[in-house]
Structure formats: structure tokens, C-alpha cells
Amino acid sequence: MIILIDAGNTRIKAGWVNPDTCERELTVVAFQHADLDQLAHWVGTLPLPPTSALGVNVAGPTVAAAIEKILSKHNCSTEWVTGEPQTLNVTNAYANPELLGSDRWLALLGLAQRPHPKLEHADTTPCPLILAGFGTATTIDTLVVKKAGDETQADNLHYQFPGGLILPGPALMRTALAENTAHLPDANSNTTIYPTHTHQSIASGIAAAQAGAVLRQWLAALEYYGLAPQVFATGGGWPLVKEEVIRLLHFTQGRLDLPTTPIEWLPTPALDGLAALALQLQQSKNLN
Numbered sequence: 001m002i003i004l005i006d007a008g009n010t011r012i013k014a015g016w017v018n019p020d021t022c023e024r025e026l027t028v029v030a031f032q033h034a035d036l037d038q039l040a041h042w043v044g045t046l047p048l049p050p051t052s053a054l055g056v057n058v059a060g061p062t063v064a065a066a067i068e069k070i071l072s073k074h075n076c077s078t079e080w081v082t083g084e085p086q087t088l089n090v091t092n093a094y095a096n097p098e099l100l101g102s103d104r105w106l107a108l109l110g111l112a113q114r115p116h117p118k119l120e121h122a123d124t125t126p127c128p129l130i131l132a133g134f135g136t137a138t139t140i141d142t143l144v145v146k147k148a149g150d151e152t153q154a155d156n157l158h159y160q161f162p163g164g165l166i167l168p169g170p171a172l173m174r175t176a177l178a179e180n181t182a183h184l185p186d187a188n189s190n191t192t193i194y195p196t197h198t199h200q201s202i203a204s205g206i207a208a209a210q211a212g213a214v215l216r217q218w219l220a221a222l223e224y225y226g227l228a229p230q231v232f233a234t235g236g237g238w239p240l241v242k243e244e245v246i247r248l249l250h251f252t253q254g255r256l257d258l259p260t261t262p263i264e265w266l267p268t269p270a271l272d273g274l275a276a277l278a279l280q281l282q283q284s285k286n287l288n
């Protein structure tokens, strides 16, 4: 079994894929950096001993080294994946593909392996996809489908990543206000259109900024590609902004006489991308 690791700036997420059966973990585990020793315990509970680990890490070399050390005690070596000009069925338009956050890249690869949500309308061009990740940082990345013959299977779709946004995540925005102003508290509140107390003003302001960024990329895809994109969400900060993102998107869709579309939650897109890549690497090894 191959261990899959997504080391983010706040939490390390881990799962696995069995290359013989393509089976995946039933539950993803997540540890804060300070609790990384729990990874050692988790590896000990796996149904089969791990043969190797494939991961992404945007949390720096100390975290990478700590993970490698824990896994090496189980005779498991770790390979870290980075951004590439192309991997699987996705092309990367980043000026320096290796500088794109590897968690963003693998999450896009994970998204690109899913059946396209709109493919039942075979006569239309599949719409762009947006992955909004609300982690330590918020990232809003788009995938555009390139037409390539028979588009009835995810395998036959090729995507391009034209680029995406980075902004502080919801918790980081909140902490930045609390730590850098004299009067603002570490806000904890519901959100509303016209906030009437400080906590609510902050919570609503943050949700508005996050939703506004999602809407900006949604409108950009509509403008540049002529199709309303399908939005997917991930990341631990999603509950803090969900209501406002859905409200603003549905309001805009209504105003433009477009159908209101649900935002689909993806629990672990980076691990999904890593699983797809691990299976492909294993297949190539078996062929050689």
C-alpha cells in the first residue's frame, strides 16, 4: 500500500491507496504540525504495511524531514511531487510550473480525474471547473477543458490550468486583524449583510472577501471561455465562508438568468490526485 501525504501550512492530511486493488483509505487523518507524532501511530494501524509514500508538501523542509523520518521507521521512503508543465491529463500554464504549490497542482489533478459534471450534454463544450481551496491560504484555481474527440470519459478529457488566485485564508484574515490592530478581537460570529457589531463585521467582511474572490474567478471564466463554470470547494476554512460564497454565486447566477448550480465539496482533492499519480507510476513500473 502506498501512503499519500498532503502537508499543508496548518495540517498534514494522510491517506493511502492499494496499487493492486485501487482501494483507498476509508477515513483521511489530519494532524496539526505539533501533533505529527500521531502519524507514526496511524501508520501502525494500516491494514497492510506501506511500501512507499507519495506526497506534496508546502509546509517547508522541517515538516518534510519530520514526515520522512517517521515513515522511514516503517521502511517506507517518501517521494515529494512538485508542479510540472504537464501531469496526467492536465497542462500547467504557470510561468514556472515547479513554483506552483504542489498541493494546488495535485488537487487540480484530483479534480481532473472525476467524471465531468456536465458531460451528459454531449453536444456542448464541457464547462470550466473552479476549485476553491480554503486552507491556511485560499487558492482559487480553474481548469478549462480542451476538446479532444470522444468526451464521454474523464480519461479522454484534457484540461488546462490557466492560473489562479492566492489570498489569505479565512482564519489568517481573522488573525491578521486581531494581531495588527489595537481594537479588533479574534472574531467569532455568524455572517450577515449589514453587520451590527464588531465580531459580526469581521466575520462578514472576511466571508465577503473570500466569496468576492470566488465570484471574480467565476465571472472571469464566463467572460473568457463563454461558459458558466462549475465550482468545487475544499479546505478546513470552508465552513467559515460557505454560506456567503453560495449566496453570492446563486444571486449572480439568478441575475444572469443562468441555472443555480450547487457547489460540490471535495474532502481530499490533493490526495485524490496523488492516488491517481501513484497508480500511474506503479503501472509504468509494472510495464518495465
Ligand SMILES: Nc1ncnc2c1ncn2[C@@H]1O[C@H](COP(=O)(O)OP(=O)(O)O)[C@@H](O)[C@H]1O
Binding pocket: 007, 008, 009, 010, 011, 012, 032, 134, 135, 136, 137, 169, 170, 171, 172, 234, 235, 236, 237
Ligand atoms: N481541527 C482543526 N485544526 C486546525 N485547523 C482547522 C481545524 N478545523 C478546521 N480548521 C480550519 O482549517 C484551516 C486549515 O485547513 P487545511 O485545509 O488543513 O489547510 P492547510 O492545507 O493550509 O493546512 C485552518 O485555517 C482552520 O480555519
Ligand SMILES: CC(C)(COP(=O)(O)O)[C@@H](O)C(=O)NCCC(=O)O
Binding pocket: 007, 008, 009, 010, 058, 099, 100, 101, 102, 103, 104, 135, 136, 137, 138, 139, 166, 169
Ligand atoms: C498557496 C499555498 C501557500 C497554499 O498552501 P495551504 O494554504 O494549502 O497550506 C501553497 O500552495 C504554496 O505555497 N504555493 C506556492 C506558490 C504558488 O502556488 O504560486
